[in-house]
Amino acid sequence: MTMNSRILVVNPGSTSTKLAVYEAVYEAAGPSEERSNASPVREKTSNASPVREVFSETLRHDADELQKLGTITDQLGYRKQVVMDALQKNGFNLSDFAAIACRGGLVKQMPGGTYRVNDALVRDCRIGVSGQHASNLGALIGSELERESGVPAYIVDPPVVNELSAIARYSGYPSIERTCVWHALNQRAVARRYAASVGRAYEDMNLLVCHMGGGVSVGAHVKGKVLDTEDAVSGEGPFSPERAGSLPVDKVVDLCFRGDMDKDEIKQTFTRKGGLRAYTGTNSVQKILQQASEGDASVREALNAFYYQVGKEIAAMSVAMKGEVDQIIFTGGIAHSPVVTGAISELVDWIAPVTVCPGEEELEALALGVLRVLTGEEEAKEY
Numbered sequence: 001m002t003m004n005s006r007i008l009v010v011n012p013g014s015t016s017t018k019l020a021v022y023e024a025v026y027e028a029a030g031p032s033e034e035r036s037n038a039s040p041v042r043e044k045t046s047n048a049s050p051v052r053e054v055f056s057e058t059l060r061h062d063a064d065e066l067q068k069l070g071t072i073t074d075q076l077g078y079r080k081q082v083v084m085d086a087l088q089k090n091g092f093n094l095s096d097f098a099a100i101a102c103r104g105g106l107v108k109q110m111p112g113g114t115y116r117v118n119d120a121l122v123r124d125c126r127i128g129v130s131g132q133h134a135s136n137l138g139a140l141i142g143s144e145l146e147r148e149s150g151v152p153a154y155i156v157d158p159p160v161v162n163e164l165s166a167i168a169r170y171s172g173y174p175s176i177e178r179t180c181v182w183h184a185l186n187q188r189a190v191a192r193r194y195a196a197s198v199g200r201a202y203e204d205m206n207l208l209v210c211h212m213g214g215g216v217s218v219g220a221h222v223k224g225k226v227l228d229t230e231d232a233v234s235g236e237g238p239f240s241p242e243r244a245g246s247l248p249v250d251k252v253v254d255l256c257f258r259g260d261m262d263k264d265e266i267k268q269t270f271t272r273k274g275g276l277r278a279y280t281g282t283n284s285v286q287k288i289l290q291q292a293s294e295g296d297a298s299v300r301e302a303l304n305a306f307y308y309q310v311g312k313e314i315a316a317m318s319v320a321m322k323g324e325v326d327q328i329i330f331t332g333g334i335a336h337s338p339v340v341t342g343a344i345s346e347l348v349d350w351i352a353p354v355t356v357c358p359g360e361e362e363l364e365a366l367a368l369g370v371l372r373v374l375t376g377e378e379e380a381k382e383y
Helices: 063-069 073-089 119-127 134-149 184-197 249-256 263-271 275-280 285-293 297-321 338-348 362-374
Strands: 006-012 016-024 051-060 099-103 114-116 153-156 170-173 206-212 216-222 225-228 327-332 354-358
Touching: 006 073, 006 134, 006 362, 016 073, 016 362, 051 073, 051 362, 063 073, 073 134, 099 134, 099 362, 114 362, 119 134, 134 153, 153 362, 184 206, 184 216, 184 225, 184 327, 184 354, 184 362, 206 297, 216 297, 225 297, 275 285, 275 297, 285 297, 285 338, 297 338, 327 338, 338 354
Parallel strands: 006 099, 099 153, 206 327, 327 354
Antiparallel strands: 006 016, 016 051, 114 153, 206 216, 216 225
């Protein structure tokens, strides 16, 4: 049976909305039918993807105009119309699609997977139960598009995926439970891609995945579950280009009561003005590497401290799999630098071999999550 395999992908960011159309590169039965002998156009050891991009565009938004609209949820009508205009301009109708894949937002903590957009999810995206962020608009746009077309909308592995083991949830103080907000979508997509490239199932492997971008998160992927990772948004874990990472509690308390910064300023200091930016004056790793190569000793030392903290976090996360690690994977924008990945690899390659998968393919990852539901490989979850 040939099925409609086109998937519309909507990924809202702070001042942009990324839009894409993907289609499966093979024929498959629907979720309620037995699959045929048809298979993806790739060998098990290939890096080829089971989807191909038909169209993509980044729709830019003026920050001042967005601010005039009010809150993030107040942007819904504008963002939806921009998406509809772009589809019409490029010759697409909503009826062309089998499903809509939306970026998941900061909703309640949940297991990983692909979720149908429902009323509860829409409500929590509006409220922002784990924080207000432009990604909360994903499910809201998807819900509106589904209401108009009947095409089902989904989210895939939102940043609040929480599969922490019971002991990993302990913080050291009973009223504070460890949670996580991390690069779930890209980490899991990269882990799945690596497993496929070596002819194994993601659910059968132990993988340490380190995403390095504006923030850094390290996930202990144990047999298809991420049993430990960080709340990278609030800065837990190693410091990054702009996040301070884990800090001595007493020094943080002293800073909070110093009286020259309010609560929001303190949070901004730790999550946007910390890390390498605080030590070097910039959050551009490319510039920092250039300064280090030109002989700036203080910048070089700050870089070495960054490598050390990331390496230490990778080693710590290996405890979740009792040291039985199949592979360490570097991903995210910073992983494009062989200097960075090489330096950290020297610190951790005694744990397991290292693979570098630079960048992040969020649009494709969203499409792949929905495709697994369309083909019956996974069952959609209800929020």
